[in-house]
Amino acid sequence: MSELPADRRPPVVVRVDDAHPDGEVLDAAAPLIGIEDEGYTRGDGVFETMLAVDGAVRKLPRHLARLAHSARLLQLPAPDEDRWRAAVATVLRVAAREGIGTATDLGEETVVKLLVSRGDPTRGAYGLVIVSPVPESTLAAREQGVRALLLPRGHDPAEDAAYPWLLTGAKTLSYAVNMAVLRHVRSLGAQDAIWTASDRRILEGATSSVIAARRTGDRITLLTPEPNHGILPGTTQGAIFAAARERGWELGYGPLYPVDLLESDGVWLASSVRLLAPVTHLDHQVLPVDRELTRLLTSFLTA
Ligand code: PLP
Numbered sequence: 396m397s398e399l400p401a402d403r404r405p406p407v408v409v410r411v412d413d414a415h416p417d418g419e420v421l422d423a424a425a426p427l428i429g430i431e432d433e434g435y436t437r438g439d440g441v442f443e444t445m446l447a448v449d450g451a452v453r454k455l456p457r458h459l460a461r462l463a464h465s466a467r468l469l470q471l472p473a474p475d476e477d478r479w480r481a482a483v484a485t486v487l488r489v490a491a492r493e494g495i496g497t498a499t500d501l502g503e504e505t506v507v508k509l510l511v512s513r514g515d516p517t518r519g520a521y522g523l524v525i526v527s528p529v530p531e532s533t534l535a536a537r538e539q540g541v542r543a544l545l546l547p548r549g550h551d552p553a554e555d556a557a558y559p560w561l562l563t564g565a566k567t568l569s570y571a572v573n574m575a576v577l578r579h580v581r582s583l584g585a586q587d588a589i590w591t592a593s594d595r596r597i598l599e600g601a602t603s604s605v606i607a608a609r610r611t612g613d614r615i616t617l618l619t620p621e622p623n624h625g626i627l628p629g630t631t632q633g634a635i636f637a638a639a640r641e642r643g644w645e646l647g648y649g650p651l652y653p654v655d656l657l658e659s660d661g662v663w664l665a666s667s668v669r670l671l672a673p674v675t676h677l678d679h680q681v682l683p684v685d686r687e688l689t690r691l692l693t694s695f696l697t698a
Contacts, residue, residue, distance in 0.1 A: 402528040404495045409486040411474045411522035418482030418524060420489055427523075434512025438569035440520075441465035441473070442510040446668045447526070449502040450487050453667065453696065455480070457630040462509055465565040473511045474522045482524045483507060490526040497529045501697055504529045506668050510568070533669050540673035540684055541586040541664060545653055546576060548590040548598055552625030563625055573601045587664055587672070589656075596620065597651040603664035603672070604629030607651065608688055610660045615688070616645040618655065631665040631696065638695035653677070661685040663692070670696055 408427065409418035421427055434440035442465075443458040452458070459476050466473035474482075487507070490496065496503035508525040555561040576588040580601075589605055590598040597605055597620050604626075607618040617639050622628035636646055656662050662674040662682055670693050673684045 402497070402531045404493070404528050406525045406527040407486050407490045407493060407495065408526075409482045409489075409524045411478050411482045411524065416474075416478050416481065418478075418485040420485065428512075429515050429518075431515040431517075432512055433514065434510070434568055437513070438567065438571070439469070440510060440512040440568040441469055441471060441566055442508060442568055443566060444667055445507045445509070446529075446670075447487060447496075447505045447507045448697070450491055452483055452487075452507055454630050454634055455483070457633060458509065458667070461566060461628070461630060462511070465567065466511055468559065468562050468565040469513075469567065471511055471513060472520050479509060479522070479524070482522070483509075486524045486526050495526065495528050497534070499529075499534065506530075512568070529668060536586065536664075536669050536672035540675040542584070542676040542679075543587040543589050543600070543664065543674045544580045544583060544585045545591050545597075545678050546579070546588050548592060551592040551594065551596075552598065553592065553621075555625055556623075564623065564627060566627055570602075576601045585676075587674075589664075589674075589677070591653070592625075595652055597649070597653065597656065599626040599629075600664045600666075603666040603669065604632035605651070605656070606632055606635065606663045606665050606671070606692075607656055607659035608661040608685070608692075610688075614645065615639075616647060618647040618649070618651055618659070620649040620651050622648065624649070629665060631667055631670065635665065635692055635695050638698070657682070659683075661688050663689070 405423045408421045408423045411418050428435050443462045445458050446453045496505045506527050506529055510523045514520045555563045580588045588601045609616045619632050663671040665671050674682050
């Protein structure tokens with residue numbers, strides 16, 4: 396077992412390609428990416444970030460479906476589902492041996508990333524599965540919530556959907572903009588960003604979906620921006636809404652505006668590893684934090 400702090404332990408990496416259908420375990424400390432790899436030099440590739448608890452990936456079918464969709468949009472050959480499943484099993488076996496998980500109320504948690512790079516012109520596309528520790532900041536966001544700022548996306552991404560080369564709805568490796576907006580909000584003392592369209596419509600977080608709840612007596616309504624309107628359809632939001640529908644809750648798919656979040660009984664940023672981070676402040680205005688509802692919605696993901 397490594398002596399490094401829990402969230403600094405080196406990842407476990409498995410490569411998936413025709414030569415290694417079950418995944419080849421690589422040395423994470425060795426050079427793994429070629430200098431001409433277009434996933435690296437152009438951000439030309441796709442990925443998924445998933446949560447594993449006690450060696451089992453949560454919502455794996457939803458992630459595999461979205462990865463295949465992203466790959467199709469980029470005309471990128473991606474390994475089939477059986478290969479991914481075999482590689483994920485291989486990498487999680489090694490990760491358990493290395494002890495890189497974090498013990499939480501849910502169990503032993505790790506982050507599992509699937510990645511497809513265009514590769515280099517000689518060797519072509521390939522897949523990687525990478526298991527790493529859960530960042531401390533992510534666990535803190537679940538518990539303590541986040542201060543979020545509303546920031547313009549600069550245009551209406553729903554309009555991008557007409558142009559397939561804009562890759563709307565693909566989870567591509569080009570996340571520099573998403574990281575830049577997080578640096579921006581942090582420089583202003585907040586922890587997260589919620590993007591708005593040119594008409595101030597709520598879109599999504601930098602790396603999350605937005606969910607709001609309204610209570611009317613005993614009835615709960617969940618709201619989220621239209622998932623296929625220029626934003627990434629979140630697997631976490633999708634799973635929560637599917638469970639809520641089974642319970643007969645009312646569901647709304649936007650459009651949502653800032654006032655709708657400010658008048659809600661709870662707002663969360665939802666994503667696979669963070670699960671649900673309550674938004675405690677939106678543009679410096681205090682939002683209600685409903686711990687009981689947070690626990691209930693989280694239980695939809697962990698049941
Ligand atoms: N929207 C964006 C831009 C994201 O990057 C993510 C996750 O990283 C999400 C939404 C939430 O997706 P999921 O719930 O599938 O993790």
